[in-house]
Amino acid sequence: MSGKTSRRESTEVVVIGAGPAGLTLANLLRQAGVECVVLERQSRPYVEQRQRAGILDHHGARVFEEWGLADTVLAGMPQETRFEFRVDGEQRFLDVSAITEGRSGRLVPQQVLVGRLLARLLESGGDLRFEAAEVTPHGVGGAAPTVTYRDAEGRTHEIACSYVAGCDGHHGVSRAGVPAHALTTYSHDYGIGWLTVLADVPPPGFPLMAITAHGFAAHFPRGPRASRFYLQCAPDATAADWPDERIWAQLRLRLADKDLPDGPIGEKAFVEMRSHVVDPMRYGRLFLVGDAAHIITPMGGKGMNLAVADADVLARALRAAVREGDEEPLAAYSATCLERVWQHQEFSRWMTEMTHEAGDESLAGPFRRRLARARLDRLFTSGPAARAFGDMMAGG
């Protein structure tokens, strides 16, 4: 190692990344009495302010209940039970709670989940280090891995550990360090673009998806005075194509709401509408968790929920390995998670195709448009079809 001062230490698990996956895992490991160190590249304010997802599904909420963290994560977070599909201006509602015997999710903006988990980890004496640069796992294919990094003062550190949890998102170092031949990657590009906008305007009564010939649009709550909007756009669209006036005009048109108030836009970004899954989610003593192992389109709202679900499976497996010397659950980690991941990828694909093709005929032609309409109509005429939708919205 090079650098100012080299420090060597050891722990059971090094968690790389303090997003939803890393912070959920670290909190669950603390509940399980398994020692860990979390290394995060960014500063605390940066991590706390990053706004993305908005709904914790029923399965995700249950994870925190089962680990005794419901008071930390769920307190004051309203249930999210109804969804609106606005088809050419006509309102249709589905009540997930009613069709799934009460298995509804919660409105938990991602930055709230992250902020609460972060505070809880630090209050309970957890070891979380921000601004960790050049985080690098070593020797994960062998019996004695280490992780090195450089802190904000320029000191280099080396942490010996039994396991490494790669929770560092799609562009992190964990997956990048695995030999290419050890992982199979499955990718899919939906061939559509999405523009997303965070704005200080009142949220809708219910999460709202609009299906129209002008393209798809959605309006989701992100707190008492904040909304996230999505607008289908050309896959190669740029910010110059979408000045604020065009955004508000298209939202009013697609949501069939000429009185939709506009407000300050805090973020305008293009979402890559693609999916990506690696198999297995493990290489030796390195376990990939959340977006580090798979990304999914925002359609269906499953990215953050899959991160929480993976963390739950891994925390249970690490508890068994560290506290009981039982490595069987770790051996099953990847297969257990991938079963859920593929179910949710399929749900997201189904919803993406249905909500886009049922509106915009130019995407897949008139025949596919009628098929997508039939699929959409069935949600409102068939109990089992609605139930299947509700089941996946609740987290499967």
Ligand code: RFL
């Ligand atoms: P994250 O959130 O990317 O966190 C990774 C963390 O790792 C850190 N990191 C590193 N740390 C140390 N060393 C390195 N070399 C590092 N490289 C990275 C990063 O700074 C960060 O703190 O991954 P994680 O934890 O797996 O969580 C995944 C979720 O964030 C993601 O799936 C969701 O945000 C996806 N998503 C949505 N999911 C939902 O469930 N419902 C939604 O409605 C929803 N909407 C969205 C979304 C994602 C969006 N983005 C990304 C375009 C809306 C948007 C706009």
